[in-house]
Amino acid sequence: MSKILLILHVLAAVIAVGPVTVAGSMFPSAVRRAAAAPDRPEPVAAVRLLHQICRVYALVGLAVPVFGFATASSMHVLGSPWLIVSIVLTGVAALVLALLVLPAQEIAIAGLSGSGADTETAATRLEPAQIRRLAMLTGAFNLLWATVTILMIVRPGSTTGA
Template sequence: MTKFLLAVHVLAAIVAVGPVTVAASMFPPVARRLLAAPDDGSAAGTLQLLHRICRVYAVVGVVVPVFGFGTASEMGVLGSAWLIVSIVLTALAAVVLAALVLPAQSALVEGRGANPARLAMVTGMFNLLWATVTVLMIVRPGSTTGA
């Protein structure tokens, strides 16, 4: 059962979190391009598509921690420091996405004047948090699983 849960957890992370990080990273440059040339219909459509990808995959991404908790429970590592740090960083990444990235994207899509430079900064923070969680999941300091 552990291998199944781990496989689903890793696949969900790749399929759900990957598109959000890529689409969120692509969003600020497209927004800057649209602000520089407001008549660029192509940029407006791209902006809407990237925002939709971020919203949909953010919801789908909920399965990542769900299967992560299941995997950690099966492995008996719920109290490990590396996992607790990963959980905190994952929660922080979710807050950054839900409270900062997605609302700023919505404001730009709707033409309400958000700042693409600030959006790029918070998107970078979101991506850095996920990168850190990924490294912790691979390295697992103090882990007894042999990795």
């Protein structure tokens, strides 16, 4: 049963977290392109699509810790320090995504869309500092997940020799 749970955990991580990290990383540059071409709808549509990918796969990503806890429980490693650190980092990554990245993406979309204002005014509402902050937050999210992935593979103190 542990192997099946581990397979489900890894598949959930690859299928859910991968798209969030890629789409999230692409988002800041897509916002810059959209702000540079306020008269074209395609770049704004791309930004909205990237945000939708991040939102949907963030929800799908909830399966990762669910299968992770089930796997760790079946392997009797819930008290292992590497796992506890991974759980904490996963929680921090989830908070960064839910409380910082996704809301910042929504603000950027609102800045691009405007609220009835002309497109030039809407584009100028997006400060370069906001886009840089969003890129930094997305990078932090990605770094947290990379660290968790490394901990899952190396597992300090593991008897597998990895």
